[in-house]
Amino acid sequence: MIRKTDHQTIAPYLKDASNYSGGCADAVLIPETVDELVEFLQSNSLPVTIAGAGTGLTASRIPHSGVIVSLERFNAIGETGEGWIDVGPAVSLADLQEHLRATSYYYPPNPTETLASIGGTVATNASGSRSYKLGVTRDYVLEADVVLADGKTVSLKRGQPVSEPLKLNDGSQIQFPEVDYVSPAFKNAAGYYVRPGMDWLDLFIGSDGTLGIFTRLRLKLLPQPAQILSGILFFNEEENCWRLVEKIRAMKNGPRISPMALEYFDRFSLDKLRPKHGAIPGSARAALFFEQDVARDEDYDATLEAWFEFLSQEEVSLDDSWFAQNEKDIKRFHQFRHDIPIIINEENSRLGRTKMGTDMAVSNEHFMEMMQVYQNELSKSGLEYVVFGHLGDNHLHINLLPGPQQLDLAKTTYDTLVEQVLKWKGTVSAEHGIGKLKKPYFAKMAGDHGLKELKKIKQALDPKNLLGRENIL
Numbered sequence: 148m149i150r151k152t153d154h155q156t157i158a159p160y161l162k163d164a165s166n167y168s169g170g171c172a173d174a175v176l177i178p179e180t181v182d183e184l185v186e187f188l189q190s191n192s193l194p195v196t197i198a199g200a201g202t203g204l205t206a207s208r209i210p211h212s213g214v215i216v217s218l219e220r221f222n223a224i225g226e227t228g229e230g231w232i233d234v235g236p237a238v239s240l241a242d243l244q245e246h247l248r249a250t251s252y253y254y255p256p257n258p259t260e261t262l263a264s265i266g267g268t269v270a271t272n273a274s275g276s277r278s279y280k281l282g283v284t285r286d287y288v289l290e291a292d293v294v295l296a297d298g299k300t301v302s303l304k305r306g307q308p309v310s311e312p313l314k315l316n317d318g319s320q321i322q323f324p325e326v327d328y329v330s331p332a333f334k335n336a337a338g339y340y341v342r343p344g345m346d347w348l349d350l351f352i353g354s355d356g357t358l359g360i361f362t363r364l365r366l367k368l369l370p371q372p373a374q375i376l377s378g379i380l381f382f383n384e385e386e387n388c389w390r391l392v393e394k395i396r397a398m399k400n401g402p403r404i405s406p407m408a409l410e411y412f413d414r415f416s417l418d419k420l421r422p423k424h425g426a427i428p429g430s431a432r433a434a435l436f437f438e439q440d441v442a443r444d445e446d447y448d449a450t451l452e453a454w455f456e457f458l459s460q461e462e463v464s465l466d467d468s469w470f471a472q473n474e475k476d477i478k479r480f481h482q483f484r485h486d487i488p489i490i491i492n493e494e495n496s497r498l499g500r501t502k503m504g505t506d507m508a509v510s511n512e513h514f515m516e517m518m519q520v521y522q523n524e525l526s527k528s529g530l531e532y533v534v535f536g537h538l539g540d541n542h543l544h545i546n547l548l549p550g551p552q553q554l555d556l557a558k559t560t561y562d563t564l565v566e567q568v569l570k571w572k573g574t575v576s577a578e579h580g581i582g583k584l585k586k587p588y589f590a591k592m593a594g595d596h597g598l599k600e601l602k603k604i605k606q607a608l609d610p611k612n613l614l615g616r617e618n619i620l
């Protein structure tokens with residue numbers, strides 16, 4: 148096992164995309180085999196934090212003490228079968244997508260940051276633009292080889308419910324504790340996943356590096372659609388965009404109009420994008436990026452026609468909107484979507500601004516109310532901000548952009564929005580996870596009793612509290 152102890156080599160592992168500073172570790176350990184990892188953990192008593200690719204937004208991979216274990220050598224793409232593929236946790240989404248390009252399959256989870264490792268995306272139950280129709284990472288994990296904090300190993304598969312004990316590879320067993328905590332039924336990445344009928348595998352997915360270390364993952368793949376229909380619609384009023392999304396949702400994935408992505412940009416996001424994307428219409432105050440998978444070539448024209456017919460009756464600036472003509476346009480639209488968090492993150496780093504981005508979601512019934520409250524509270528605050536993200540899932544990223552004297556104001560504004568979302572029984576994290584940065588919000592969401600219940604789960608799997616210490620709980 149490679150062991151690095153000099154500060155310069157450790158420093159890059161003490162960063163992620165959250166701009167968090169203050170991490171500390173004695174060493175970075177880089178196992179080359181599962182046996183090396185197991186051997187180390189069997190005699191270890193130090194806190195262990197797992198490093199993925201460091202694209203996380205919650206400082207979950209940044210420890211305050213102990214050692215960092217990087218799985219970077221587990222970067223091989225393994226066996227493939229009909230509709231599945233085995234990967235090492237360090238394989239990046241970009242490499243997986245590239246590998247699958249030559250096949251008739253694709254991997255649907257699409258957090259826009261393709262440098263993320265598969266291990267990291269499973270640990271955070273990442274999702275992205277396509278989750279509106281195709282679901283989240285959890286829906287695409289079929290199996291996982293996991294090493295627990297004490298070095299014991301377990302092979303997790305679908306169909307191993309938590310109502311039965313977890314059978315470890317050495318023959319020992321772990322019982323799922325009795326808990327009355329239940330996770331929200333909509334898009335959620337906050338806290339451990341606890342739902343009726345769940346598998347053990349579900350528990351480990353989204354556990355933010357606190358319950359076990361993934362060393363191999365078997366992922367479910369879907370057949371490549373024949374075509375992707377994609378466009379960016381522009382609106383002169385933000386509310387027109389919100390209402391359009393409500394109408395699309397009411398069609399409940401109809402025979403023709405059935406998008407997999409409905410991604411929002413408010414007027415301030417468009418302002419940030421304008422210097423790079425000069426063709427954004429001057430009158431646009433909101434945009435919606437939509438994408439639909441079309442299974443058969445022969446259905447493409449009818450699908451496109453259905454969209455035009457539908458949109459022509461809505462308050463969309465159709466003449467100004469963009470529709471992809473080819474693969475290059477589709478990529479360009481993805482880049483357009485990816486550019487907004489990138490621009491904000493770059494601005495934050497350049498100005499030394501603390502990242503203050505929300506990741507909250509609510510159930511469908513509160514959608515319009517949520518949009519109104521967000522708009523009212525944000526304009527009332529007088530802060531600079533942008534709002535973008537997964538409108539189809541009622542899941543937006545509000546990025547507050549406070550000046551140096553406005554930090555307290557930004558925090559109060561964030562708190563007000565959290566209070567409101569929790570009144571609607573929403574989640575404080577729908578995709579990035581809790582990590583270290585969103586812990587105070589998760590504590591509010593779960594309440595004292597909820598946290599106590601979740602600690603029973605942590606206790607059952609990592610009684611010495613070594614893995615991912617200070618994440619989530």
Ligand SMILES: Cc1cc2nc3c(=O)[nH]c(=O)nc-3n(C[C@H](O)[C@H](O)[C@H](O)COP(=O)(O)OP(=O)(O)OC[C@H]3O[C@@H](n4cnc5c(N)ncnc54)[C@H](O)[C@@H]3O)c2cc1C
Pocket residue numbers: 163164196197198199200201202203204207208218236257258259260262263264265266267268269270271272273274275276355356357359360361362488489492578579615618
């Ligand atoms: C510009 C930008 C856009 C983004 N857009 C999205 C988006 O649309 N949707 C979304 O969901 N996320 C998004 N993200 C967040 C990020 O990409 C995800 O959180 C990603 O899943 C983290 O993967 P990583 O490999 O970088 O993990 P890291 O940041 O290194 O670690 C994240 C967590 O995973 C744990 N972990 C890593 N590997 C393992 C392993 N093998 N076993 C157990 N635990 C492990 C770590 O301990 C840590 O707790 C975005 C980030 C950026 C920078």
